[in-house]
Amino acid sequence: MPRVMEKRFNLKEKIAEFRAWQERPREVAANSQEEHECLNCHDHYTGNYCPRCGQAATTDRFSMKVAAENFADAYGMGERGMFRTIRDLILRPGYLILDYLHGMRASYFAPFKLFFLLTAISLLVTHGINIKGQNPSADEDMQSVVQKVEEKRATEGANTVEMDASTVDDGLTEEENQLGERVKSIFYNTVDAIARFQERFSSIFMLLMLMLLSGYLFLFFRHSPNIPDLRYAEFFIALLYITNMYTIYTIVFDFFCLNKLSVLSIFLTLIPLKQMSGYSWWRTTLKTAIATISMFILLIVLLVLALLVIGLLVKKFG
Numbered sequence: 669m670p671r672v673m674e675k676r677f678n679l680k681e682k683i684a685e686f687r688a689w690q691e692r693p694r695e696v697a698a699n700s701q702e703e704h705e706c707l708n709c710h711d712h713y714t715g716n717y718c719p720r721c722g723q724a725a726t727t728d729r730f731s732m733k734v735a736a737e738n739f740a741d742a743y744g745m746g747e748r749g750m751f752r753t754i755r756d757l758i759l760r761p762g763y764l765i766l767d768y769l770h771g772m773r774a775s776y777f778a779p780f781k782l783f784f785l786l787t788a789i790s791l792l793v794t795h796g797i798n799i800k801g802q803n804p805s806a807d808e809d810m811q812s813v814v815q816k817v818e819e820k821r822a823t824e825g826a827n828t829v830e831m832d833a834s835t836v837d838d839g840l841t842e843e844e845n846q847l848g849e850r851v852k853s854i855f856y857n858t859v860d861a862i863a864r865f866q867e868r869f870s871s872i873f874m875l876l877m878l879m880l881l882s883g884y885l886f887l888f889f890r891h892s893p894n895i896p897d898l899r900y901a902e903f904f905i906a907l908l909y910i911t912n913m914y915t916i917y918t919i920v921f922d923f924f925c926l927n928k929l930s931v932l933s934i935f936l937t938l939i940p941l942k943q944m945s946g947y948s949w950w951r952t953t954l955k956t957a958i959a960t961i962s963m964f965i966l967l968i969v970l971l972v973l974a975l976l977v978i979g980l981l982v983k984k985f986g
C-alpha cells in the first residue's frame with residue numbers, strides 16, 4: 669500500500685519542483701577529460717574547445733545534421749542556444765534575464781539578434797503567413813472598412829457644419845468650429861495610423877512602447893530585491909528580452925488569427941518583471957501600473973500641447 673502512495677501524482681510537489689527548476693541558473697556541461705587533437709591546428713589538449721584556435725572538440729565529418737547546423741551558423745543562429753532561449757523566455761523569462769545580466773552570456777541567444785529574428789518572423793505572420801492567409805495591408809475588405817469609416821466621418825463632419833449653421837448662438841464662430849474639426853481630424857488620423865502600425869509591426873511597437881516606458885519603469889525597479897543596483901543599460905537589455913517574449917506570444921496568436929489574445933499578451937510582461945525583480949505579484953503590478961499611468965499622463969499632456977500648437981498654427985496660417 670505505501671508504494672502506491674509514493675507513486676501518486678503530487679501537484680504541490682510538481683509545482684515546487686518546477687519553481688526550483690525556474691530559479692536554477694542553467695548548468696553548463698562539464699569539460700571533457702579526453703585528450704583531443706585539434707583538427708584545425710593539430711594541438712593536443714583536454715577539454716571541449718581548442719585553447720589555441722577555439723574549434724570545438726566535437727568537430728566531426730559532415731552529416732546532414734552538421735551541414736544544417738553549419739547553414740544555421742551562417743545566419744548567426746547556430747550554437748548559442750536559440751531554442752533554449754525561446755523555451756526559457758516562455759517558461760522562466762525573468763530568471764533567464766537574471767542569468768544573462770549576471771554574466772551567463774554564452775548560454776543564451778543575444779537579445780538584439782533574437783529581436784531581429786522574431787521581428788522578421790512576426791512580419792511574415794502578420795503579412796499573410798497564417799492559417800487564414802490574412803494580410804491586412806493587401807486585404808480589400810480591410811481597405812473598404814477604412815473607406816467606410818472615412819466616408820462616415822466626412823458625412824458626420826457635414827452634419828456638424830449644418831448644425832452649427834442652425835445654432836449660431838453657441839458662442840463659437842463658424843471659423844472656430846472648422847478649426848476644431850480640423851484639429852479633431854488630425855487627432856483621429858494620428859490615432860488611426862498608430863493603431864494600424866501596432867497591428868502590422870507589433871514587435872517594433874512593443875519595443876517602442878517599452879522604451880517610452882523604460883525611464884519610469886526603471887525608477888520603480890532599480891533597487892529591487894534581486895538586483896539592488898540595476899543599471900539602465902541592464903534594464904534596457906531586460907526590456908529587449910521582455911519584448912522578445914511578447915513577440916513569441918504574438919507570433920503564435922497572430923498565426924492562429926487570435927488577434928484579441930495578442931493584445932492580452934501585453935499583461936504577460938508582468939511575469940518577467942516579477943521574476944527578475946523579486947518583488948511580490950501585487951507590488952510588481954502596482955509599480956508597473958503607476959509607471960504606465962504616469963507615462964500616459966505625460967503623453968496626454970504632450971498631446972494636448974501639440975494639438976494646441978497645431979490649432980494655433982492652423983488659425984494663424986489657415
Ligand SMILES: [Zn+2]
Pocket residue numbers: 706707708709710711718719720721722723
Ligand atoms: Zn586548434
